[in-house]
Amino acid sequence: MVTYSQEVDDDLVFKALADPTRRLLLDALFERDGRSLSELEAVVAARSEMTRFGVSKHLRLLEAAGLVVTRKQGRVKLHHLNPVPIRLLHDRWIDKYTERRVTALTELKRQLEDNS
Amino acid sequence: MVTYSQEVDDDLVFKALADPTRRLLLDALFERDGRSLSELEAVVAARSEMTRFGVSKHLRLLEAAGLVVTRKQGRVKLHHLNPVPIRLLHDRWIDKYTERRVTALTELKRQLEDNS
DNA sequence: TTGACAGGTGACCATTTGGTCACCTATTCT
DNA sequence: AGAATAGGTGACCAAATGGTCACCTGTCAA
Numbered sequence: 623m624v625t626y627s628q629e630v631d632d633d634l635v636f637k638a639l640a641d642p643t644r645r646l647l648l649d650a651l652f653e654r655d656g657r658s659l660s661e662l663e664a665v666v667a668a669r670s671e672m673t674r675f676g677v678s679k680h681l682r683l684l685e686a687a688g689l690v691v692t693r694k695q696g697r698v699k700l701h702h703l704n705p706v707p708i709r710l711l712h713d714r715w716i717d718k719y720t721e722r723r724v725t726a727l728t729e730l731k732r733q734l735e736d737n738s
Numbered sequence: 739m740v741t742y743s744q745e746v747d748d749d750l751v752f753k754a755l756a757d758p759t760r761r762l763l764l765d766a767l768f769e770r771d772g773r774s775l776s777e778l779e780a781v782v783a784a785r786s787e788m789t790r791f792g793v794s795k796h797l798r799l800l801e802a803a804g805l806v807v808t809r810k811q812g813r814v815k816l817h818h819l820n821p822v823p824i825r826l827l828h829d830r831w832i833d834k835y836t837e838r839r840v841t842a843l844t845e846l847k848r849q850l851e852d853n854s
Numbered sequence: 855t856t857g858a859c860a861g862g863t864g865a866c867c868a869t870t871t872g873g874t875c876a877c878c879t880a881t882t883c884t
Numbered sequence: 885a886g887a888a889t890a891g892g893t894g895a896c897c898a899a900a901t902g903g904t905c906a907c908c909t910g911t912c913a914a
Contacts, residue, residue, distance in 0.1 A: 641752075643902090696911065708828060724821050753871095796872090813881040815891070865904105873898090875895090879890105879891085883887085
């Protein structure tokens with residue numbers, strides 16, 4: 623596959639976001655931060671049938687991308703969501719001027735959906 | 739692969755963003771909107787060696803994801819960047835309150851990089 | 855100190871994805 | 885009308901990715 627210069631670390635972020643299970647994990651951490659592998663494993667298990675190894679592998683990719691940061695506490699490893707890479711992703715294609723228009727649009731969309 | 743409910747169209751967006759060539763195409767459209775396939779082909783060719791077919795296939799995926807919208811004018815097809823899906827992606831993991839802190843952080847980062 | 859619990863590593867297989875090619879359609883110019 | 889230009893489609897192959905398994909390490913409690 624082709625990879626362009628200065629794209630190496632970005633690539634990890636986008637690749638990490640490309641998988642539905644990994645997005646589910648980010649959703650879980652967005653809802654409540656600082657969960658252990660076992661907890662996250664349970665979240666995933668509620669939706670699909672995946673072993674602990676699968677979840678662990680996904681978390682490793684999220685961590686390598688900087689989307690999740692971890693700290694060890696005894697024998698448990700706590701996971702936290704890091705929003706910075708997502709904001710940078712956003713800023714790559716949405717500048718300050720476009721942002722206002724787009725924000726207005728997405729809020730309109732949300733209101734319309736709420737009223738349905 | 740696993741796919742979760744209400745994730746189907748999101749999935750297209752994330753998958754579309756996962757490829758470096760497609761990101762390069764979005765960059766090109768962000769810089770100047772409304773380009774034809776031939777123009778975009780030239781942009782990609784300057785970086786890697788890819789045939790028209792490859793570029794065409796990538797554009798089709800971007801269009802399916804809603805990241806690029808097109809309109810035909812005679813025999814040329816003009817491509818435009820649509821920022822809305824990217825904003826929605828952003829809003830999924832960054833709420834209004836977090837946004838302020840993160841924006842401050844990323845701007846600090848940018849300033850530091852400019853001064854180096 | 856023995857067992858249970860929380861997690862990690864590397865090999866391996868099935869599926870998906872990126873990319874090209876041969877071939878086709880529609881529009882413009884002379 | 886005929887040639888050149890702009891683009892599209894489906895089949896196909898090589899490489900990357902998702903997921904599991906067997907096996908290993910470190911930590912806590914009885």
